[in-house]
Amino acid sequence: MTEAADEHRTVARVFTDRVRGTRPEAWDDPAPCEGWVARDVVRHLVEWFPDFLKAGAGVDLPKGPSVDDDPVAAWTVHSDAVQALLDDPATAERTLSNEHVGQLPLDRAVDQFYTSDVFLHTWDLARATGQEERLDPGRCARMLDGMLPLDEILRKSGHYGPRVDVPESSDVQTRLLAFIGRKP
DSSP states (O other): OOHHHHHHHHHHHHHHHHHHTSOGGGGGSBOSSTTOBHHHHHHHHHHHHHHHHHHHHOOOOOOOSOTTTOHHHHHHHHHHHHHHHHHSGGGGGOEEEETTTEEEEHHHHIIIIIIHHHHHHHHHHHHHHTOOOOOOHHHHHHHHHHHGGGHHHHHHHTSSOOOOOOOTTSOHHHHHHHHTTOOO
């Protein structure tokens, strides 16, 4: 078992709890990402990552039902498939190749680009659906420390909104969310 597999298991478990805890009528409630509703948070994770894996590592993840039809099942099938990929000992020997990030060990690429995305979007889904919003402060601190030196690059990527000003004395989760453009 790799560190990436353990990280995904931990992060995905919390996101899964928020998915399963979403009341059926809340799937269409607004999310913190402009123009998104709660179901779009799940849709984003379920749709972008399979294409990234296929293009960069030739990995085909099984597809579940449409997020529109059953967001819980769509997430469960997807998350279980990612976990199975990370739990497979052969994954540590595979490489992901991408024009923007170069070549990385596949498990490291999953952790760096996908598991961190699941972690951040856990807050979005929780906020949209009125659930527990608290994120692991240690992971928040590690992510913020890693992202701060890349501020300009991250902004240019278009994946993050403008940084929101918060007091420097704010807790690490608030500072991380503000850094990625959320209004905590």
